[in-house]
Amino acid sequence: MTRRCSGAIAAVLFLLCLSCSTPFIDSPVQLARTPDGRPFSDAHWGILARSLSDQRVIWARNERLHFLPASNLKLFTTAVSLLRLGPDYRYVTKIVTRGRIEGGIVHGSLIVRASGDPSLSARFYPGGAVGVFREWADMLVSRGIKEIRGDVIVDESLFDTQYLGTGWFWDDESFPYSAQISAFSLNDNCIDLGVTAGSTEGQPGIVEVTPRTDYVRVINETRTTRANRSYLGARRRPGTNDIVMTGTISPLDSPKKFLLTVHGPGPFGALLLKETLRAKGIVVRGAAGVVSDGQETQKDGELLLLSHVSPPLSTIISHLNKASHNLSAELLFRTLGAVYYGKGTSRNGTRVIMETLERAGVITDEVTIRDGSGLSRLSLVTPVQIVNLLEFMYHHPAFSSFFNSLPVAGADGTLSARMAGTCAEGNVRAKTGFSTHNGSLSGYVRKKDGEMVAFSMLTNNNPRDPSEIRRLQDSFCAWLCGQE
Incomplete structure (x- = not known):
């Protein structure tokens, strides 16, 4: 035929x-x-x-x-x-500063020049994005840097600020397959939530967020039950990073896991990097933020601190x-x-x-x-x-x-x-x-x-x-x- x-x-x-x-x-x-x-x-x-x-x-x-x-x-x-x-194309993410470095102190902001790298996740690195950030912090420590007297800034201006694709459904926004798009994307722009039962019936379930960060707020409406099965739901409120957990969790059931997107991948990455630097003993005096237009972090006179190179395309x-x-x-x-x-x-x-x-x-x-x-x-x-x-x-x-x-x-x-x-x-x-x-x-x-x-x-x-x-x-x- x-x-x-x-x-x-x-x-x-x-x-x-x-x-x-x-x-x-x-x-x-x-x-x-x-x-x-x-x-x-x-x-x-x-x-x-x-x-x-x-x-x-x-x-x-x-x-x-x-x-x-x-x-x-x-x-x-x-x-x-x-x-x-x-x-063989590779993404290169650069960490730079426009401030001087004296006595281990960066007199200025730490700037991440985001490249659109899709690999900053556990799919490529065992420790996920946090593991990559820890490596960055270790490299900075090895250079003698112990304090940043400025902000941690993510420059995501390589891409525009249309975080969702054209023609996507708005009510898919919480789900991993509809993660927001940014030139600085890490952990697939998602957080992991693990839920286990409380110690006694009626108590809230225990919710653990990975990576640990203050970027999201968990509203825990779950309850521990004597039933044999768990019935849980999780969603992120549109336009926010409020995660609402609902339903019941049984101590007889295995722990439950959820994967939800974050709103604003750039700010998420900036705060997570700042938190990681502090955990490694580097003092950060400023805030965490993003630049989307590229104007505030012009490249003239900047000093390269480190580069991260992705796997090949x-x-x-x-x-x-x-x-x-x-x-x-x-x-x-x-x-x-x-x-x-x-x-x-x-x-x-x-x-x-x-x-x-x-x-x-x-x-x-x-x-x-x-x-x-x-x-x-x-x-x-x-x-x-x-x-x-x-x-x-x-x-x-x-x-x-x-x-x-x-x-x-x-x-x-x-x-x-x-x-x-x-x-x-x-x-x-x-x-x-x-x-x-x-x-x-x-x-x-x-x-x-x-x-x-x-x-x-x-x-x-x-x-x-x-x-x-x-x-x-x-x-x-x-x-x-x-x-x-």
């Missing part, structure tokens, strides 16, 4: 599918129905699978219609980052794609704008991506980009342009970094528990995507005869359980790799 079945053949296969009980498809026609025979016609599907050896179309359906891509948009962000910045992108990490994608998106147009804005990031896609042969009229992660409900793509991007990357020197960053079916990342026991296991390398009522999967699969295929499956307006979408995606991949 090379493209679309004729109407007669499709009808016959469609009827045969009604009695099919196998969870795996024998033909892509079965994508029109769920595995248990219920119709899937109330969801919108766009599919393209194309050979990378001769551009032969193996299967196509609605491949030029526009879909919300969800996290499949990260394919564009990460591919363009590799193309324009290079796999290839490593950052591997973490990003395998975990589908939204904040990292947004930081890359703005980094592109900052490097090529002087300011990390959504508009500039989009400009760089669209310019690069056009050079790569992607038809930009079929791509609308409003953010870097795919969380926006305003970004739209077609399956054919995703496959065009995948094909371009396949022939580019940066392909190995791009290919190795994608989750492997049945092995790691967001595909670690999928396609097990099929020819797709260990074969498919693809980016997943999910948002409410939408699912996507795009990447590479090798057929039985060794031929490499690029594919894209986008689904929108699905009213059913998302697991049904994933099951059909997995079945299609198994069908593809079984072809000769």
Whole structure:
């Protein structure tokens, strides 16, 4: 089967599918129905699978219609980052002062020149951002610095102050996948909350905040109960750093953990750095603050105290794609704008991506980009342009970094528990995507005869359980790799 079945053949296969009980498809026609025979016609599907050896179309359906891509948009962000910045690109965060240093005393403020580094977290450093700050403090102590007679200032002016992406939902603001965006981002701009039961029934639960900081205020409305199970909730009040904890916690239950975003990543980082310096014995006389316009901390005459260099971009992108990490994608998106147009804005990031896609042969009229992660409900793509991007990357020197960053079916990342026991296991390398009522999967699969295929499956307006979408995606991949 090379493209679309004729109407007669499709009808016959469609009827045969009604009695099919196998969870795996024998033909892509079965994508029109769920595995248990219920119709899937109330969801919108766009599919393209194309050979990378001769551009032969193996299967196509609605491949030029526009879909919300969800996290499949990260394919564009990460591919363009590799193309324009290079796999060996590294972020450099500088700690400087414009004051003189005498007798271990800095007569001025300590300034952090933020670079948009996505790696200041436990995903890259065992001690997380606090561990990095402790290293910075140790380096300052080793230089004999014992007092700062000024402020601790974070200069986050490399990016603009649009902390949330264009087209994001306001009521997602508390959740880690919607973390605020800043050129100085640490601990993924989140705090961890651990809750354990109090000593007696009726007492408040015990809430522990990590990293420990005065930046957030916990409003603890939890209570200890005799029940066998805990029922807890946590949310951050919009526009504040007030964390409200509600519900009941049982001493018979295991401790509960929550991850919530902070409001204002720059000020959060500045205060946490100040607190860490003090904990290391460095006296800080001033306050913690941020500069967003860059005017108050001009670079003329400044003294470099230390530099922090990130892992290479290839490593950052591997973490990003395998975990589908939204904040990292947004930081890359703005980094592109900052490097090529002087300011990390959504508009500039989009400009760089669209310019690069056009050079790569992607038809930009079929791509609308409003953010870097795919969380926006305003970004739209077609399956054919995703496959065009995948094909371009396949022939580019940066392909190995791009290919190795994608989750492997049945092995790691967001595909670690999928396609097990099929020819797709260990074969498919693809980016997943999910948002409410939408699912996507795009990447590479090798057929039985060794031929490499690029594919894209986008689904929108699905009213059913998302697991049904994933099951059909997995079945299609198994069908593809079984072809000769």
